[in-house]
Amino acid sequence: MTRAQPRPKRGLGRALISSERIARRVREMGEEISEVYRDIDTPLVLVVILKGATVFAADLLRSLTIPAELEFVRAASYGSGTSPGKLKLAHMVEGSMVGRHVLLIEDIIDSGRTVNAIADRLRKLKPASIRLAALLDRPARREVEVKIDFTGFVIPDKFVIGYGLDYAGLYRELPGIYVLQ
Numbered sequence: 321m322t323r324a325q326p327r328p329k330r331g332l333g334r335a336l337i338s339s340e341r342i343a344r345r346v347r348e349m350g351e352e353i354s355e356v357y358r359d360i361d362t363p364l365v366l367v368v369i370l371k372g373a374t375v376f377a378a379d380l381l382r383s384l385t386i387p388a389e390l391e392f393v394r395a396a397s398y399g400s401g402t403s404p405g406k407l408k409l410a411h412m413v414e415g416s417m418v419g420r421h422v423l424l425i426e427d428i429i430d431s432g433r434t435v436n437a438i439a440d441r442l443r444k445l446k447p448a449s450i451r452l453a454a455l456l457d458r459p460a461r462r463e464v465e466v467k468i469d470f471t472g473f474v475i476p477d478k479f480v481i482g483y484g485l486d487y488a489g490l491y492r493e494l495p496g497i498y499v500l501q
């Protein structure tokens with residue numbers, strides 16, 4: 321049985337950020353992060369925000385030159401479209417965060433509500449530090465203040481897909497980042 325799938329109306333066009341640019345920037349971020357955490361005495365804990373940040377996290381992890389562990393949190397602040405809904409936390413980290421250095425990994429910071437809510441929850445677990453790495457920063461729609469410690473790219477006020485980012489669950493497989501049109 322075939323099911324109708326949403327498709328961009330006028331094709332994807334040119335990538336807003338090509339896979340080559342992403343790869344270059346993610347490698348740089350990996351170097352920067354490895355330098356900042358050079359002297360910590362426990363492995364860094366990457367806390368990946370599911371699902372959008374998984375592609376970024378997988379590449380970033382392999383750009384690190386320091387030991388790192390992986391944990392996942394699941395937030396659902398968006399429904400199936402492009403308008404924000406209520407934030408839910410469907411999955412929380414499994415290991416102990418006490419005294420650990422935590423790096424939150426997010427695909428895009430939009431209103432800032434998702435990452436703030438998750439950081440608040442993680443802070444209760446008494447980590448030694450929490451920092452934030454975001455592949456994309458879209459400051460135009462910020463509603464709450466967010467400090468992004470490591471930013472990949474600042475983008476204009478457009479909904480984007482690809483490299484893990486979805487529209488209605490689709491397009492995560494695109495190697496570059498595209499404006500949904």
Ligand code: IMP
Pocket residue numbers: 369372397398404426427428429430431432433434435478479480481485486487
């Ligand atoms: P915030 O809580 O408004 O900052 O929203 C951040 C979350 O919304 C991210 O984790 C994304 O999953 C999702 N999101 C926001 N903007 C986009 C977009 O342009 N494309 C795909 N997902 C997005």
Ligand code: MG
Pocket residue numbers: 369370371372373427428
């Ligand atoms: Mg997300």
